[in-house]
Amino acid sequence: MTSVRALARLEREEFADLLEGLTPQQWATPSLCDGWSVRDVATHTIAYLGQSRTRLLINMIRARGDVDRINADQLQEQAGRSPARLVELMRQRAEPSGAAALYRGRVGLIECLIHQQDIRRPLKQPRSIPEDRLQVSLDYARVSPVIGGARRTRRVRLVATDMDWSAGHGPEARGTGEALLLAMTGRAELLDELDGEGVTLLR
Incomplete structure (x- = not known):
């Protein structure tokens, strides 16, 4: 039986594969997340999962538990990253660590799985999820x-x-x-x- 951590790693690697093949127009396409483009979703996923557990706790305290505020702050902080850099980071950090490793990798798995579909559906690039x-x-x-x-x-x-x-x-x-x-x-x-x-x- 494949471990959850291994499933999370595979999901993130496939997310990177998807992003690597996108055109500039596709990066700018609105996603299923209200007000977010494909690029915003990718940026959010990388920023959120890239936090250490300590940094996640600090951010939650500062935002008084307001997840929307945390997400908005992270998008603003990471806005300058190019699509090529986002693909690189998505691939480099495939092994669950920090926030992504919470609940034995379940956070990393579900975050990448859901947000990949947030991108795939508007781009009309469906897949059969394992x-x-x-x-x-x-x-x-x-x-x-x-x-x-x-x-x-x-x-x-x-x-x-x-x-x-x-x-x-x-x-x-x-x-x-x-x-x-x-x-x-x-x-x-x-x-x-x-x-x-x-x-x-x-x-």
């Missing part, structure tokens, strides 16, 4: 207080239609594992890809 990575990410999204998957989907039973995964209690919301994960992480447009009575509650 089921082992998706399984770990779905489980972690449900328990992480930062991601808030359980909070967003309470009173609803989530059922994946393309893999053996389900969670929660109540009316069902059914869809692919990818759609369920992105919906749990706040991508409201993904609710259109789900079926079942539970979708009304999710909206």
Whole structure:
């Protein structure tokens, strides 16, 4: 069985492969993250996961737990990095460390997996996400207080239609594992890809 740390490393290496092939126009394309371009998403991912655990704690204290403020500050600080440098950093730091290594690499895995889809979908470059990575990410999204998957989907039973995964209690919301994960992480447009009575509650 492949370790979560190994899955996180593979996910980040594939993220770097994706970024390396982008044109200048694609780097400027709006992502699924409101107000962020593809470049912004890549910059955020690298900056967030590149923090040491101590630096992450300091940033959380300074921002009084406001994750949006931390993200905005980091984007401003890293705005001068070229696409080539972003690709280089994404590849160099593939092995989970610092913030990326939290929860045995789950933070690094889910951060790269979700944000890669935030980029791929607007660029119309879909992929088949390996089921082992998706399984770990779905489980972690449900328990992480930062991601808030359980909070967003309470009173609803989530059922994946393309893999053996389900969670929660109540009316069902059914869809692919990818759609369920992105919906749990706040991508409201993904609710259109789900079926079942539970979708009304999710909206």
